[in-house]
Amino acid sequence: MRSEKGIKTKLNPTDNEIVFSLNTKIYPQEAIYKTCYVFIDKMYIYLDSPKKGEIIASLKSKLSGRLSAEELEKIKGEFLNELLNILLRNGVIKKNQKIMEYIVSGVVNASLEEKNENKTMQRDDEDDTIDIEKEIASLKEELDKIEEKNFEDDPLGIRGVVNN
Amino acid sequence: METNAQLLRFNSALYSKESLRRTIKEFRGIYAPEIFFKMTQKGKYFEVGIVSEKKLENGFVEEFLNYSLFLNIQ
Numbered sequence: 237m238r239s240e241k242g243i244k245t246k247l248n249p250t251d252n253e254i255v256f257s258l259n260t261k262i263y264p265q266e267a268i269y270k271t272c273y274v275f276i277d278k279m280y281i282y283l284d285s286p287k288k289g290e291i292i293a294s295l296k297s298k299l300s301g302r303l304s305a306e307e308l309e310k311i312k313g314e315f316l317n318e319l320l321n322i323l324l325r326n327g328v329i330k331k332n333q334k335i336m337e338y339i340v341s342g343v344v345n346a347s348l349e350e351k352n353e354n355k356t357m358q359r360d361d362e363d364d365t366i367d368i369e370k371e372i373a374s375l376k377e378e379l380d381k382i383e384e385k386n387f388e389d390d391p392l393g394i395r396g397v398v399n400n
Numbered sequence: 401m402e403t404n405a406q407l408l409r410f411n412s413a414l415y416s417k418e419s420l421r422r423t424i425k426e427f428r429g430i431y432a433p434e435i436f437f438k439m440t441q442k443g444k445y446f447e448v449g450i451v452s453e454k455k456l457e458n459g460f461v462e463e464f465l466n467y468s469l470f471l472n473i474q
Contacts, residue, residue, distance in 0.1 A: 265414070269473045280462035281469055283414045291414070296462060 245312065247305050252297040262287050263319055267326060268293065271319045279311070298321040406450040406461055410468065413444065419471035423459055427464060 246255040258268060268291055272281050280296040295311055297303055303311075329336075382392070390396075410420060411412040424437045432466075450456070450464075 272414075272469055275474045276466055276473075280459075280466050282465045283469065284409075284412070285411050285413050298462075343467055 243316075247308055249302060249305060249308065252299065252303045252308070253292045253294060254312050255292060256312055257291060258291045260285075260291055260318075262293075263323070265291065267319055268321045270322045271315060274318050275315060333339075404454070404456050406456065408450065408461065408464065409442075409447045410448065411441045411444060412446055415446060415472050417446060418442075418462045420448060420468055422471050423464060423468045424448065425461055426467065429466070 245258045247253075248255065260268075268283070272283070272293075275281060280298060282294040282296075284292045284294075286292065293315070295315060295382065297308075297311065325354060422440055424439060427435070428437055431452075434453050435456075436449075438449045438451075440447050440449070448464075450461075
């Protein structure tokens with residue numbers, strides 16, 4: 237494997253393959269996995285770790301035509317760039333994790349409080365409805381009692397008002 | 401009868417047994433009984449033996465590798 241800027245690389249143009257090693261102290265395994273996920277649609281990827289602290293990545297193009305050495309190097313470059321991108325993103329997420337947790341928990345608590353308020357309002361409305369229904373029921377009872385009586389009995393005391 | 405055999409080695413630090421098992425299950429479902437799969441462990445590597453009655457189609461091994469990696473990443 238030839239070494240360039242500390243990354244050992246091996247080209248296999250017959251198989252459209254490029255193999256290079258990555259130092260896991262700089263590029264953690266998790267970041268390499270995430271990068272592989274981005275490339276898995278376009279490339280066939282195989283990983284190995286013959287010794288501790290090193291991961292060997294083999295990238296083979298899915299394209300049928302033969303790729304030149306430059307094109308294979310370009311693929312490796314894109315992979316390394318994406319790896320850096322993911323590392324940076326992971327770093328930012330880690331740095332802002334606590335803040336994000338506070339924001340999310342604040343939003344969740346606020347929505348829970350809103351739900352409880354709506355439930356309380358709903359309960360008040362339901363209570364009012366029950367009260368109104370009770371009122372209607374008692375008025376109906378009164379009406380029934382009045383209708384049972386003969387008008388000559390003057391249940392509402394109208395005669396007294398009229399005579400006076 | 402022409403048979404083809406392939407031996408694939410997967411580093412246990414990078415590929416979990418479960419992901420390989422699921423990959424074998426998936427491929428078995430598609431290619432059995434023409435293609436036979438067997439997994440063993442040898443030191444820090446899982447070895448997957450693939451035996452086929454016919455020549456394996458182009459990209460078969462690569463697809464197997466990719467799917468194993470995909471399941472491992474998930």
